[in-house]
Amino acid sequence: KMQVYLVLFAVVPLLAIKHCCKKKIVNGVEYTLLKVSDGDLHLGLKCLDNCVYRGPDSPNTICFPPGNYEQNCLEASNHFEAFQSEAKSVSSDTEALYLAKTKEYSMKQFTSLEDKLAWIKKDIENMTGQPFLTPSRKSYLEMVPASKRDKFRTLDSKFDKIIEMIIDLYIDDHLQVHQALDEMEEDMLHETQTDPELHQVAQHGVYAARLGLNLLKTDEEKKNAVDNMILAVLDSKDSKPYLGYRNKQTRADMNGFMNGVVGGATQGCMATIAAGCAEGAAVGALTGLATGTVGLATEAISGGCFSTTSQVETLAGFKTLQEVSIGDFIRTSSGGLETHFTEFIGWLDRQESTPVKMLQVWTSQNLSPLTLTGSHIVFTPTSTKYADELLPGDSLLHWNGTSMQEQQVTQILPTLEFGFWAPLTMDGTLLVDGYLSSCYASFPHQLSEIAMKPVKTLPSILLDNEESQHKDGVRGVVTIIKKVGELLGTRKQKRTDNGHVPIVGENIVASFMDKSEF
Secondary structure (H helix, E strand, O other), rough: OOOOHHHHHHHHOOOOOOOOEEEEEOOOEEEEEEEEEEOOOOHOOOOOOOOOEOOOOOOEEEEEEEOOOOOOEEEEEHHHHHHHHHHHHHHHHHHHHHHHHHHHHOOOOOOOHHHHHHHHHHHHHHOOOOOOOOEEEEEHHHHOOOOOOOOOHHHHHHEEHHHEEEHHHHHHHHHHHHHHHHHHHHHHHHHOOOOHHHHHHHHHHHHHHHHHHHHHHHOOOOHHHHHHHHHHOOOOOHHHHHOOOOOEEEHHHHHHHHHHHHHHHHHHHHOOOOOHHHHHHHHHHHHHHHHHHHHHHHHHOOOOOEEEEOOOEOOOEEEEHHHHHOOOEEOOOOOEEEEEEEEEEEEEEEEEEEEEEEEEEEEEEOOOOOEEOEEEEEEEEOOEEEEHOOOOOOEEEEEEOEEEEEEEEEEEEEEEEEEEEEEOOOOOEEEEOEEEEEEEEEOHHHHHHHHHHHHHOOOHHHOOOOOOOOOOOHHHHHHHHHHHHHHHOOOOOOOOOEEEEEOOOOOOOOOOOOOHHH
């Protein structure tokens, strides 16, 4: 009978590795694969997997249970072909499901676009078993053991650069994209071959990128699968006017779409790799596709501000914005190092469940992102900016719990949110998820402050009272003030293709209507 000795210092990986390295180093000692044991012998011995090794100058056979030392795979086994096959299958199945859902959604009729989007949201959640949320790399990375987190974060950053390269090539020469992707795949997979877990995630990321490109491939009518899905989503009784509106998809739209599918697949794989990467990658890719595509369609819906999940600090503790009520005092700052509390006096606009496209502004130190609509105003150390004018390298003011600090913007990604909240405080500012933000959008902050002075004087009459604060909709006084601002020409101008490089000419519009925020 085979005698198996336990080596008690192997690090716990994300996955009980199903396939075995031919050679590995554990705590400085090199081990060679002897066999892959049949049955469940490794479970009884509490080993991580059924890989049986032999050390140098020793007749004993060894398997590795959880421990404290990292193991380094020196020579990959043929199991990497299995990873590739798995990733290819997930990508193919996800594409087929996306096309099938396009047909299904095109046949569903609803009275309003909001009702149809709500139904689609529930359908996606039923399919995936997950909330309909744009994949968040921070939440996924928190599921990864600390010993692996930096490696996965590095891999995630490489995919960001890959997506940028794909979009650049897609603009200039469609034929070069897949050739470049082949070279990129070979390079990335070579770099990760000594770590089976990273390699498996990388495979799913590469094939998710291929999936995204397939869906963006245009036909003779210069439409692609994403266009067809947008048409299907928008096909409701009150959205007919938008179906014939055509424009150019923008670079930002394509970046968000590709980040959705690639980020969803890789992060889903990271989060579920212990139970089998395929399911998590499939759910993540599908969720990324859904939020990316539906996010483009929700440009048809006006409104927005902060997301339902955005948090503020009150005298009673932290609350999501939807939990805030008249009489609460919210922490804010006047731009210095100190903070104070300002009174919440009502809503400029609010919608409890309406879908809206927003931006996730990520900053240094891996803080939670600031999630808001593009025309909302934020504070930098020297000025105010609309959120969609922020660039990586810009700085935002952030409260760390003891003082205000500058945080550098590292990435800005589109996201789809259900529900939005536009609060007004006496100061006209507040700290949202720690970031100093204006209460206003679409119009300059100082001008908005002047316009809202009468409202702040009589908020219970002109804005909200105990009863009206619980009702959805833009407030009447806000509508009047916006009309005046528009007549004066002070409204934020609609962004044009001068600020966005078009990806595919004559595709279904990525921005069906102007935003209508204040």
